Amino acid sequence: MSVSDLTPLSAPGGSTVRAVHDEFHGDLLEVSMGPHHPSTHGVFRMIVTLDGETIVKLKPVFGYLHRNHEKLGENTTYLASMPYTDRLDYLNSMTNNWAYAVAVEKLAGLAVPERAEYVRVILAELTRLLNHSCLAGFLMQDCGCSGTPLMYAFREREKILDLFESLSGSRMMCNYQRFGGCRVDPSADWLAGAQRLTDGYGAFLDEFEALLTGNEILMARTQGVGRLSSALAISAGVTGPALRATGVAHDLRKVDGYGVYPRFDFRVPLGDHGDTYDRYMIRILEMRESLKILSQALAGLPGGPIMDPKAKLRGFRPKAGEAYGRIEGPKGEIGFYLISDGSANPYRYRVRPPSFINLTILEDMCLGRTVADAVIILGSVDIVLGEVDR
Amino acid sequence: MLGTGLIKGLAVTAKNLVGSYHDPARYTTLEYPEVKPKLPEAYRNFPFLVTENATDPMGTLRCVACQICEKECPPQCIYIEKSKDKKPDAAGKPQIYPAVFAIDTSVCMSCQICVEVCPFDAIKMDQEYEIATTDRFGALLLNREQLAKPNSYYHQIHPTEAVEVDARLAEERRAAEEKAKAAAAAKSAPKSAAPAPKPPAAPSAEAPKPPPAA
Amino acid sequence: MDTVEQLRDRLLARFPGAGITVVANPSPAAQHSLLLTAATARDLALFLRDEPGLQFDQCSNVTGVDWPDKEIVDTTKVTLPDPAGGPPKVVEQKSKRVEPGCLEVVYHLYSIALRHGPVILRLRTANRTDSVTLPSLTPVWRSCEFQEREVFDLFGVVFAGHPDLRRILMWDGYQDHPMRRDYVEPDSYEWEPTPHGEVLAKARQHYPAPAAAPEAPKP
Numbered sequence: 142m143s144v145s146d147l148t149p150l151s152a153p154g155g156s157t158v159r160a161v162h163d164e165f166h167g168d169l170l171e172v173s174m175g176p177h178h179p180s181t182h183g184v185f186r187m188i189v190t191l192d193g194e195t196i197v198k199l200k201p202v203f204g205y206l207h208r209n210h211e212k213l214g215e216n217t218t219y220l221a222s223m224p225y226t227d228r229l230d231y232l233n234s235m236t237n238n239w240a241y242a243v244a245v246e247k248l249a250g251l252a253v254p255e256r257a258e259y260v261r262v263i264l265a266e267l268t269r270l271l272n273h274s275c276l277a278g279f280l281m282q283d284c285g286c287s288g289t290p291l292m293y294a295f296r297e298r299e300k301i302l303d304l305f306e307s308l309s310g311s312r313m314m315c316n317y318q319r320f321g322g323c324r325v326d327p328s329a330d331w332l333a334g335a336q337r338l339t340d341g342y343g344a345f346l347d348e349f350e351a352l353l354t355g356n357e358i359l360m361a362r363t364q365g366v367g368r369l370s371s372a373l374a375i376s377a378g379v380t381g382p383a384l385r386a387t388g389v390a391h392d393l394r395k396v397d398g399y400g401v402y403p404r405f406d407f408r409v410p411l412g413d414h415g416d417t418y419d420r421y422m423i424r425i426l427e428m429r430e431s432l433k434i435l436s437q438a439l440a441g442l443p444g445g446p447i448m449d450p451k452a453k454l455r456g457f458r459p460k461a462g463e464a465y466g467r468i469e470g471p472k473g474e475i476g477f478y479l480i481s482d483g484s485a486n487p488y489r490y491r492v493r494p495p496s497f498i499n500l501t502i503l504e505d506m507c508l509g510r511t512v513a514d515a516v517i518i519l520g521s522v523d524i525v526l527g528e529v530d531r
Numbered sequence: 532m533l534g535t536g537l538i539k540g541l542a543v544t545a546k547n548l549v550g551s552y553h554d555p556a557r558y559t560t561l562e563y564p565e566v567k568p569k570l571p572e573a574y575r576n577f578p579f580l581v582t583e584n585a586t587d588p589m590g591t592l593r594c595v596a597c598q599i600c601e602k603e604c605p606p607q608c609i610y611i612e613k614s615k616d617k618k619p620d621a622a623g624k625p626q627i628y629p630a631v632f633a634i635d636t637s638v639c640m641s642c643q644i645c646v647e648v649c650p651f652d653a654i655k656m657d658q659e660y661e662i663a664t665t666d667r668f669g670a671l672l673l674n675r676e677q678l679a680k681p682n683s684y685y686h687q688i689h690p691t692e693a694v695e696v697d698a699r700l701a702e703e704r705r706a707a708e709e710k711a712k713a714a715a716a717a718k719s720a721p722k723s724a725a726p727a728p729k730p731p732a733a734p735s736a737e738a739p740k741p742p743p744a745a
Numbered sequence: 746m747d748t749v750e751q752l753r754d755r756l757l758a759r760f761p762g763a764g765i766t767v768v769a770n771p772s773p774a775a776q777h778s779l780l781l782t783a784a785t786a787r788d789l790a791l792f793l794r795d796e797p798g799l800q801f802d803q804c805s806n807v808t809g810v811d812w813p814d815k816e817i818v819d820t821t822k823v824t825l826p827d828p829a830g831g832p833p834k835v836v837e838q839k840s841k842r843v844e845p846g847c848l849e850v851v852y853h854l855y856s857i858a859l860r861h862g863p864v865i866l867r868l869r870t871a872n873r874t875d876s877v878t879l880p881s882l883t884p885v886w887r888s889c890e891f892q893e894r895e896v897f898d899l900f901g902v903v904f905a906g907h908p909d910l911r912r913i914l915m916w917d918g919y920q921d922h923p924m925r926r927d928y929v930e931p932d933s934y935e936w937e938p939t940p941h942g943e944v945l946a947k948a949r950q951h952y953p954a955p956a957a958a959p960e961a962p963k964p
Contacts, residue, residue: 481772
C-alpha cells in the first residue's frame with residue numbers, strides 16, 4: 142500500500158488521526174489507537190487504517206514497556222533472574238517462575254521433590270483461575286460493560302492473591318519457585334485456605350456465568366467476531382486458550398505431561414468457531430477443569446521435602462549447554478531458552494512470550510471488522526504488556 | 532426467549548448489591564486509613580538489618596559485611612563498605628562490621644533474595660508499608676542507622692521464623708564454642724608419644740555456615 | 746520420534762549435499778540441534794513442515810544468539826637446532842588468531858499434529874558485521890514474523906524474504922542492536938541518590954557542579 146498525501150487532521154501538537162490516500166481503496170483514515178488508550182491493556186498501540194468504519198490494515202506497535210529483560214537476564218545470576226520473571230506477565234508470576242525453574246532444572250539436571258511438584262501444580266492452577274477470571278472481566282470492560290464483572294472477578298482474584306501473599310510474602314511479585322523446588326513449605330493452614338477457596342470458587346463461576354454467558358448483548362458483540370482458523374493459528378504459533386478455541390487439542394499439560402499433571406483427571410475444553418465468544422467460553426470451562434485439578438492435587442499432596450537438598454542457592458553454575466523448558470501458562474506456552482557457558486550468569490537468556498506471539502495474527506482477525514470489534518478481539522487474545530514488550 | 536440472559540444477569544447484580552450491605556463475602560473492601568489490614572506473617576516489604584541489642588544498635592549488628600547480598604541483589608540496590616577494624620559481636624568474637632551499609636529502597640524490588648542468601652541471618656524483610664515521602668532522593672536511600680532494627684522487632688513481625696532463626700543461631704554458637712573448647716583442650720594436652728592430630732585450622736566461630744562457593 | 750542423527754540422515758537422503766551438522770548439547774537436557782546452511786534452509790524447513798511423519802507445524806520459539814569474535818592463543822612446540830651445536834631446544838611459540846564470530850538464529854520446532862519435538866534448527870551468519878543475511882522462515886511458519894523482526898531489531902540479523910522487516914521493540918531510527926554482546930549503552934544519565942562508586946563517577950562527568958556530589962550515607 143502506498144501511503145501518500147499525508148494531511149494531519151487534528152490541531153497542531155501531533156495527530157492521532159490522519160487521512161491517507163490509497164490507489165486501491167481510495168480515501169482512507171489512519172487512526173493511531175494507543176499507546177494511551179484505555180482499551181489497549183497498557184501501553185500498546187495499533188495503527189488502524191479504516192475504509193469508512195472497516196479495518197483494512199492494522200499494524201501493532203510495540204516497545205513502550207521495553208526494558209530488554211533478556212539483557213538483564215544475561216547480566217545477572219540465574220537466581221537473580223527469578224524475581225525479574227515475576228514482572229514479565231505480572232498477573233501470573235507463579236507460572237512464569239515455574240517455567241523459568243523448569244528451564245534451569247533441565248539445564249542443570251536437577252530433580253524436583255514430589256511435594257514441590259504438587260505445590261507447583263496447585264499454584265499454577267490458582268494462577269490460571271485468577272488470570273481467566275480477570276480476563277473475562279477485562280473482556281467485558283472492553284465490550285463497554287464498565288466495571289461490574291471486572292470488579293466481581295477482582296473480588297475473587299483478591300482471595301487468591303491473599304493466598305499467594307500469605308505463602309510467598311507478596312501478592313503479585315511472588316518470586317516463589319526455586320531451582321529444584323519451592324522456597325517455603327505451605328502450612329496446613331494455608332492448604333486449608335486453598336481448599337476453602339477451591340470449594341467456593343465453583344459458586345462464583347456459576348454466578349459469573351449467570352451474569353455473562355447467556356447474556357444476549359455479549360453474544361451479539363462476540364459471536365462470529367475475530368474468527369481464527371485452526372491452520373493459521375497453528376502456523377502463527379498461537380498457543381493457550383486462543384489456540385484451543387479454534388478446536389486444536391494442544392495443551393502442554395497433556396502433550397508434555399510435565400510435573401505431575403499426568404496423574405490428574407481433567408479434560409481440555411475445545412471451541413469450534415475460533416471466535417471471540419469461544420475464546421471467552423474456553424476460559425470459563427478451563428477454570429472449571431482447574432478446580433478439578435486443584436481438588437485432586439490438594440487431596441493427594443504428599444509429604445516430604447519441598448526443596449531438592451542438592452540444589453544450591455549460592456554459587457549456582459550449571460555446566461555448559463543449553464535447554465528450552467516450557468509449560469502451559471494461562472496465556473499460552475511460556476518457555477525459557479537458556480545457554481550456559483559454565484559461568485554464574487546465563488550466556489543467553491530468552492523468554493518465549495505467549496502474549497507477544499499470539500499477537501502475530503491480530504491483524505488477520507481484525508480485517509473487515511470495525512474499531513469497536515478490534516478492541517474486543519485484542520481483549521480476547523489476552524495480552525499483558527510486561528510480557529509483550531519485555 | 533430474547534432477554535432472559537439479561538434478566539438473569541440483572542438478578543446477579545441485584546444479589547451482589549443487596550449482599551454488599553450484610554454479607555462479608557460480597558463486601559470485601561476495608562476503609563483503609565481508619566481500618567488497617569491484618570498482614571500475613573510472610574508479608575515482605577523492604578529489608579532491614581537485625582541488631583541483637585536495641586540499646587546499642589550499631590555495636591551489635593549481625594552483619595559481618597561479607598557482601599554476598601550486595602553481589603546477589605538483582606537490581607544492585609545494596610551498597611556495603613567493610614570496616615577496617617574489628618569489633619566484638621554479640622558472642623564476643625571480634626568481627627568485621629559494615630562501615631557503610633546502604634539500601635536504595637527506590638530501586639529495591641522486595642524480592643527477598645538478600646535474605647535467602649545471607650549466611651548470618653543478618654538481613655530480614657520488614658513489614659513497614661507506610662513509607663511514602665516527599666523527598667524522592669534522600670529519604671529513600673536508607674543508611675545503616677535507619678536500617679538497623681532490633682531482634683525483638685523481628686520477633687514481633689515474623690514470630691515463627693524468628694524463633695527458628697534464634698534456635699539455629701544458639702545451636703551454632705554452642706557448637707562453635709564446644710569446638711573451640713575441644714581445640715583448646717587438644718592444644719594444651721600433654722604431648723604424648725603419638726603426635727596429636729592438628730586442631731582444625733579455621734576458627735569455625737567466624738563462619739556459622741560454610742562459606743558460599745561463589 | 747527420530748533422534749537428531751536419524752533426522753539428519755533423513756534430511757540428507759532427501760537433500761544430498763545440504764550440509765547439515767549436528768550440534769551436540771552437553772547439558773542434561775540433551776536437546777541437540779541441527780546446523781543448516783543458509784542456502785538450503787528454507788527447503789529443509791518446508792520439508793520438515795510438510796513431510797508426513799515429521800509435520801513440524803509449529804515453530805514455537807525463534808531467537809538469536811551472538812557469538813563475538815574470539816581471540817585464541819595457540820601454543821605450539823617447535824624444536825630448534827642449537828646453532829652452537831648442542832642438543833636441539835624445544836621452544837614454545839605463541840601465535841594469536843581471531844576466530845570469527847557469528848550471529849546465530851535458533852528455531853524450536855514442535856509438531857502439534859504428531860505431538861513430538863523439539864527439533865532445533867540453527868542458522869549462522871558468515872560474520873557479525875557486513876554479511877548478516879539469512880533466509881527468513883516466515884513464509885514457512887507465520888509465527889516467525891514478529892520473532893524474526895525481534896531478532897533483526899535486537900541482534901541485527903537481516904532476514905531475506907521477510908514480508909515486513911522493521912524494528913519492533915526499539916524505535917524506528919535507532920541505530921544499534923542492544924542484544925549484541927559488545928553493545929555499549931548510551932551515555933545518558935539521570936541523577937539518583939546512590940552510594941555506588943561507579944555511578945557516582947559517572948554522575949560527576951554529567952554534573953560537574955558541586956550539586957553532583959550526592960550525600961554519601963553517614964557511616
